[in-house]
Amino acid sequence: MKAGRFKENYYSDKKECDGPFYHIVEGIEEEALRVIDGEFVMADALSIQNAEKHRKILLALSFAGALLTIAFLLYDEAEMYGLIFACGVMLIALFGISRVSGKLECHRKYVEYRVLAESLRLQFYLRYAGLREKVTKMMPWSIRMEIPWIAEVIEEVLSEARAAETPGGETCVEAERGSLCSISDIWVGDQLAYHKRALSKTDKKDKTNKYIVRTVFIITVISYLAALAFEIKEMTDPMPIPIGASVDPANVYRAVLKIVLGALSAITIFTGSYYGKLSLDNVMEDHRRMIALYSHAESEIAERGETPEMIMELAREFLNENSTWYAYQSKNAPEVSI
Helix, strand or coil: HHHHHHHHHHHHHHHHCCCCCCCCCCCHHHHHHHHHHHHHHHHHHHHHHHHHHHHHHHHHHHHHHHHHHHHHHHHCCCCCCCCCHHHHHHHHHHHHHHHHHHHCCCHHHHHHHHHHHHHHHHHHHHHHHCCCCHHHHHCCCHHHCCCHHHHHHHHHHHHHHHHHHCCCCCCCHHHHCCCCCCCCHHHHHHHHHEEEEEEHHHHHHHHHHHHHHHHHHHHHHHHHHHHHHHHHHHHHCCCCCCCCCCHHHHHHHHHHHHHHHHHHHHHHHHHHHHHHHCCCCHHHHHHHHHHHHHHHHHHHHHCCCCCCCHHHHHHHHHHHHHHHHHHHHHHCCCCCCC
16 A cells, blocks of 8 residues: 555656756667656656755754753753743754654655666666666565565556667667677766765765764863862862852852753764764765775776676666665654754
């Protein structure tokens, strides 16, 4: 039942999709390839749109969680009792954002539409190379079991592509002579360049996250040492209470230190809720593996040329990586973190 609903959602979303659209290859002439690329363009655009919504929801949840922590801390330690209302507002905001996220299903759509888009990309490459293997027959069992509607959509696209085939059904002059169309540039070269760019971008995010965590840790240690030194001093030489004062100055210092340490904890809640859901380490490792794979493929092509066996091996690795990506990204659904 769910698979049918998810497929209906996809086709419904397609009708409202307004881009941006990015083709696998520009200027495609072969009709069957145009059909596959056309479906890829829609799945890719929908995945990009939902990924952006997902990131905004993660950011909003992380920000609201951090504000709630700071508001309650000030309410408790600084005795700013009016902030109890701010805590209530933040709680409502957190659960409101979570509810909106559930209705939009942007996380599920982001990961599932990406799996569909990448599967169509691979189908395009195989057909361009002159091979007739179906991606649906090569998919890992985990993908076929967990998101079966994707295989159904691809089969429908392939039926449409067969109906649009030109006489002979091949993709280029070389294929008509019985050899393969070169995938060196449109597949290997293009994907190698993409993963290098993506690794660089992800590495910047990871460095930002680590810089924040490291800075917070250093400030936390300094704050703890300051609190320790203050308490040792209080044990040996207590701070005098001014005549007429209603508050012990020592307690004021303690409250300030507690607020500082609590604010630092709020920052770690923010970074953990946001960057933690991006799985940066996994993503970078994926990009490194694919860079190594495509670099190896380039070497193989340079030494031995392109063969059906080499292309099919590349296709299987492509699908395995797609499945691995889905496995860890599907666990990163937005959650309320307090």
